[in-house]
Amino acid sequence: MRIEILFPEFCNLFGDMYNMRYLKMCVPEAELIETALDEVPAFVNEDINLIYLGPMTEKTQEKVIKRLMPYKERIEELIEKNVFFLFTGNAVEVLGKYIENEDGSKIEGVGIFDVYAKRNMMHRHNSYLVGMYGNIEIVGFKSQFTMMYGDNSSSYFLQVEKGIGINEESKLEGIKKNNFIGTYLLGPILIENPLFTEKVLQAIGAKTDIALKEDTLAAYEARLNELKKLRK
Amino acid sequence: MKKGFRFYIALWGAKAVTVLLKLLRRNASFFPGKFATVVCPGFIGKIDKPKTIVAVTGTNGKTTVCNMIEDILKDNNYTFIDNRYGSNIDAGVATALISGVNMKGKAKKDLAIFEVDERSSPKIYPYMTPTYLVCTNLFRDSLMRNAHTEFISEILTKNIPKETTLILNGDDLIASNIAPENKRIYFGIDRLDTDGDKCENIARDIIVCPKCNSKLVYDYVRYNHIGKAHCPNCDFKSPNIDYLVTNLDLENMKITLRNGDLQEKYDLISDNIINIYNIVTVITVLKQLGLSSEQINESLKKQKIVDTRYSEETVNGKKIITHLAKGMNPIACSRVFDYVRKYKGKKAVILLLDDLHEAEKGSENTAWQYDTDYEFLNDDSITQIIIAGARYLDGLVRLEIAGVSKEKIVYQRDEITAVDKLKLDDVETVFILHDLYAIKLKEAVKTKVELMLKN
Numbered sequence: 001m002r003i004e005i006l007f008p009e010f011c012n013l014f015g016d017m018y019n020m021r022y023l024k025m026c027v028p029e030a031e032l033i034e035t036a037l038d039e040v041p042a043f044v045n046e047d048i049n050l051i052y053l054g055p056m057t058e059k060t061q062e063k064v065i066k067r068l069m070p071y072k073e074r075i076e077e078l079i080e081k082n083v084f085f086l087f088t089g090n091a092v093e094v095l096g097k098y099i100e101n102e103d104g105s106k107i108e109g110v111g112i113f114d115v116y117a118k119r120n121m122m123h124r125h126n127s128y129l130v131g132m133y134g135n136i137e138i139v140g141f142k143s144q145f146t147m148m149y150g151d152n153s154s155s156y157f158l159q160v161e162k163g164i165g166i167n168e169e170s171k172l173e174g175i176k177k178n179n180f181i182g183t184y185l186l187g188p189i190l191i192e193n194p195l196f197t198e199k200v201l202q203a204i205g206a207k208t209d210i211a212l213k214e215d216t217l218a219a220y221e222a223r224l225n226e227l228k229k230l231r232k
Numbered sequence: 233m234k235k236g237f238r239f240y241i242a243l244w245g246a247k248a249v250t251v252l253l254k255l256l257r258r259n260a261s262f263f264p265g266k267f268a269t270v271v272c273p274g275f276i277g278k279i280d281k282p283k284t285i286v287a288v289t290g291t292n293g294k295t296t297v298c299n300m301i302e303d304i305l306k307d308n309n310y311t312f313i314d315n316r317y318g319s320n321i322d323a324g325v326a327t328a329l330i331s332g333v334n335m336k337g338k339a340k341k342d343l344a345i346f347e348v349d350e351r352s353s354p355k356i357y358p359y360m361t362p363t364y365l366v367c368t369n370l371f372r373d374s375l376m377r378n379a380h381t382e383f384i385s386e387i388l389t390k391n392i393p394k395e396t397t398l399i400l401n402g403d404d405l406i407a408s409n410i411a412p413e414n415k416r417i418y419f420g421i422d423r424l425d426t427d428g429d430k431c432e433n434i435a436r437d438i439i440v441c442p443k444c445n446s447k448l449v450y451d452y453v454r455y456n457h458i459g460k461a462h463c464p465n466c467d468f469k470s471p472n473i474d475y476l477v478t479n480l481d482l483e484n485m486k487i488t489l490r491n492g493d494l495q496e497k498y499d500l501i502s503d504n505i506i507n508i509y510n511i512v513t514v515i516t517v518l519k520q521l522g523l524s525s526e527q528i529n530e531s532l533k534k535q536k537i538v539d540t541r542y543s544e545e546t547v548n549g550k551k552i553i554t555h556l557a558k559g560m561n562p563i564a565c566s567r568v569f570d571y572v573r574k575y576k577g578k579k580a581v582i583l584l585l586d587d588l589h590e591a592e593k594g595s596e597n598t599a600w601q602y603d604t605d606y607e608f609l610n611d612d613s614i615t616q617i618i619i620a621g622a623r624y625l626d627g628l629v630r631l632e633i634a635g636v637s638k639e640k641i642v643y644q645r646d647e648i649t650a651v652d653k654l655k656l657d658d659v660e661t662v663f664i665l666h667d668l669y670a671i672k673l674k675e676a677v678k679t680k681v682e683l684m685l686k687n
Contacts, residue, residue: 186375187598
């Protein structure tokens with residue numbers, strides 16, 4: 001079992017790195033490969049079971065796009081081969097067509113998905129979310145300067161019940177294509193969503209159960225109940 | 233800047249509102265300024281200001297630093313205006329400025345000390361040029377409000393007036409690089425025995441060189457990105473420090489501060505590194521304002537960290553220490569956790585870290601807990617951890633992921649009854665770590681612990 005964490009020296013905001021530490025607790029035999037921004041990603045030449053990219057600053061997005069651009073075809077190939085990708089927070093934006101600044105200037109993305117993001121740096125959107133992933137209820141939080149636009153109606157991650165989708169008018173959250181999942185949810189989403197983490201473990205072929213199952217499930221149930229009581 | 237009719241309507245209206253609020257015994261430290269800035273946009277730019285303005289900003293320590301500066305100035309018979317009892321955003325600053333002018337809008341005082349929220353910079357600095365702007369540090373803060381340090385440092389750099397002299401933490405590679413064109417003075421603490429070669433914290437916001445992206449080489453790390461570093465491939469490095477603590481004598485609670493050829497000794501009022509940084513910041517500012525080391529030190533000795541932030545008492549031979557640990561602020565909490573683990577003797581820890589405002593709104597985003605070094609609480613000297621409040625189950629999971637044995641943890645929703653499970657036999661100290669908005673709760677819990685110790 002090999003898990004690659006892309007650019008952890010940069011893409012480590014908001015506690016998201018603990019998603020991978022938690023996976024390691026669930027699958028102790030897993031090898032975590034940490035790839036720095038100045039290194040060639042392991043997925044380029046090797047078989048990897050899960051590729052992770054966490055949230056990053058706006059300047060870092062440009063560096064990451066530049067780094068991943070030469071491997072666009074390889075990423076597309078791995079998505080077609082059902083390799084599991086998890087991109088959290090604004091990481092998913094780097095694979096879109098472009099990111100637009102407030103002044104209208106655009107930063108070209110890797111261009112794998114037919115979506116784009118628009119920044120509004122003086123307005124940070126914060127919200128909670130309850131959404132359906134198949135028959136699993138997902139809980140989580142968003143905190144971002146951007147909204148995403150484009151048609152994800154046939155490639156969304158979550159059907160939103162409470163909260164917003166890729167933008168304030170959307171009820172379809174994130175991008176899902178085969179086993180690629182890109183979501184604006186941030187923070188320790190695998191710890192907060194043990195039922196989803198079970199699905200992730202199954203998808204990457206792990207034969208182990210989730211760690212701290214009883215306590216993560218209790219925390220998940222408590223949060224789900226709280227969020228369901230809220231109006232929006 | 234021309235004042236105009238709207239300015240006077242705003243000023244007189246705000247002064248009238250202040251009188252009215254005081255008659256009603258309401259807090260008049262926010263609304264008058266809010267009123268004035270709404271009635272007269274650009275009001276802060278138009279109102280007459282003291283000749284010398286000190287603005288204090290930064291992620292952690294700005295309130296403590298401002299309070300200490302103000303107390304020492306008062307003790308030395310200085311008069312000034314401040315926003316101590318008001319908000320640290322534009323309305324709070326405007327309210328303080330209004331209090332400092334007469335009905336004609338003329339300044340009555342020559343000095344102002346303002347605490348300024350980093351995110352309020354665009355609403356304040358274009359209209360007010362601080363003589364000195366102090367930045368205590370820049371760390372990860374509330375992710376919902378402040379996003380990340382790159383965002384905050386860019387806001388500061390973009391809005392700080394060119395004429396302002398910066399007083400910066402030279403041990404902080406992020407804070408020390410804001411507004412690079414401005415004149416600057418650095419304070420810092422020389423290498424300590426406790427500094428290491430590797431960072432043991434989760435959050436590190438500057439690992440690579442901001443100029444050339446090479447991995448920075450840390451000469452030593454104190455905590456998070458505090459320390460001394462240089463880039464192996466370009467000229468980026470920690471700055472030379474103007475006010476440098478060359479000797480930290482915790483046994484006698486004294487520091488030696490070097491400024492140029494001068495070596496001066498000052499008394500410490502706290503052995504906590506975050507407060508030592510606060511004290512060094514305060515001394516640097518006061519020296520810049522022209523106070524002598526004797527004036528500063530005589531008043532410094534009388535200072536005390538306010539009870540809402542730190543208190544200790546002994547009951548029947550056991551200590552109760554309360555310590556502010558700002559929830560949603562990973563570095564503030566990590567510093568406190570580090571202090572607790574290194575505190576002598578066996579201890580029990582009560583965690584009241586939920587943000588009560590967020591709890592009222594529904595469900596707090598606890599992502600910050602995973603930027604916080606809960607691993608520091610996994611220490612043999614900590615015999616019991618009580619975690620209570622709305623997010624007690626999240627706290628339990630976080631502690632378990634940090635490696636704390638579940639047998640050591642008491643976890644339940646109700647904070648007061650959770651204290652019943654406190655095991656006092658084996659401990660010398662009980663720490664109560666609490667959020668900024670949990671002062672009343674902290675007092676209730678502390679009272680209960682006192683009763684248990686008395687009985």
